[in-house]
Amino acid sequence: MNNYNMTLPNYSIGEQAYQDIPRFCRKWGSRAVMIGGKTAMEKAADRIAEAAQGITLTGRLWYGGEASYENVAALQAREEVQQADMIFAVGGGKALDTCKTLADKLGKPVFTFPTIASNCACCTCVAIMYTPEGTFIEPYFFDNAPVHAFINTQLLAEAPEQFLWAGMGDTYAKFYEATISARGEQPEHFKALGLAMASMCTEPIFRFGEAAFADNKTHQPSEAFREVVLAICVSTGLVSIMLTKDHTPDYNSGLAHACFYTWTSIGIEEHHLHGEIVAFGVLVCLLYDGQKAEYARVRDFNARVGLPVRLADLDLTLADTMTQQIAGMSDVRHYPYKVDPERLQEVFAEIERG
Numbered sequence: 001m002n003n004y005n006m007t008l009p010n011y012s013i014g015e016q017a018y019q020d021i022p023r024f025c026r027k028w029g030s031r032a033v034m035i036g037g038k039t040a041m042e043k044a045a046d047r048i049a050e051a052a053q054g055i056t057l058t059g060r061l062w063y064g065g066e067a068s069y070e071n072v073a074a075l076q077a078r079e080e081v082q083q084a085d086m087i088f089a090v091g092g093g094k095a096l097d098t099c100k101t102l103a104d105k106l107g108k109p110v111f112t113f114p115t116i117a118s119n120c121a122c123c124t125c126v127a128i129m130y131t132p133e134g135t136f137i138e139p140y141f142f143d144n145a146p147v148h149a150f151i152n153t154q155l156l157a158e159a160p161e162q163f164l165w166a167g168m169g170d171t172y173a174k175f176y177e178a179t180i181s182a183r184g185e186q187p188e189h190f191k192a193l194g195l196a197m198a199s200m201c202t203e204p205i206f207r208f209g210e211a212a213f214a215d216n217k218t219h220q221p222s223e224a225f226r227e228v229v230l231a232i233c234v235s236t237g238l239v240s241i242m243l244t245k246d247h248t249p250d251y252n253s254g255l256a257h258a259c260f261y262t263w264t265s266i267g268i269e270e271h272h273l274h275g276e277i278v279a280f281g282v283l284v285c286l287l288y289d290g291q292k293a294e295y296a297r298v299r300d301f302n303a304r305v306g307l308p309v310r311l312a313d314l315d316l317t318l319a320d321t322m323t324q325q326i327a328g329m330s331d332v333r334h335y336p337y338k339v340d341p342e343r344l345q346e347v348f349a350e351i352e353r354g
């Protein structure tokens, strides 16, 4: 048997989550550099600085606008970064991923402060890296998860609700794609644990999602809002760490993401968010898999919150589904069956019939 290790992120959640900063950061040193997105820093930097009692901030830096190795290198050269004992990463997925990669290169601890609840970047051991022009390059994996995520629900409730809305689709996708990918297998402990936890990526969304979305619109950090934020940021982050570890077999994706990545080639992201597109991909994934009851449940949920239920909702028609390309994507390489383009087109047609 091979040895292996597992590092998991810790987190604080609530309207006063930043009050925990001294308690969990000071043991790592007395100087931190704050790096983040522009809007994120405007909203969060002062609140973080105020709560970080006993910690000197060496600087407040913009991450550069893209999760690129070039931006990581530029930050690495900064004096404010070199002087710091730890990195405070502030913002959305790209800002957090840039800071996590920077921390890994420097061997410094990173603490995350998500300012939108659209993905699990605050709690994962991977960064999605792009070229400076914004073209996807690769996932960059590292050993250490962020030491602690400070999830301020007051701040997140003030963010535009489209982020949470799309994030819900990407979150429930995790359960369906992972359980289908792993079907019939006997995974080792950490993968089995990840699969078991994946149910926490669906149930809270269906139970609290509609209320959470409404509360986000009126900026209420309610109980329902908190449950959905936990599902998007924490449950999905933990599952992702467990399922991507050692990479093979990869249960972390499936037919819903194969649809998304295929359609990026026709510019779908110009008008639609990642999680929004994946939310439709889950319908395709479930109907192809013959899970009629779950399909009806997700479709009903999507209809209630305004996530897509038809190709037209994504500005697509039956003529531009690109089934051949979808069937060939790496996301469905480890799958219990080979995806057949013709059957896939029938699934799209059935979805369109409603």
Ligand SMILES: [Zn+2]
Pocket (backbone or CB within 6 Å): 170, 257, 274, 278
């Ligand atoms: Zn996704």
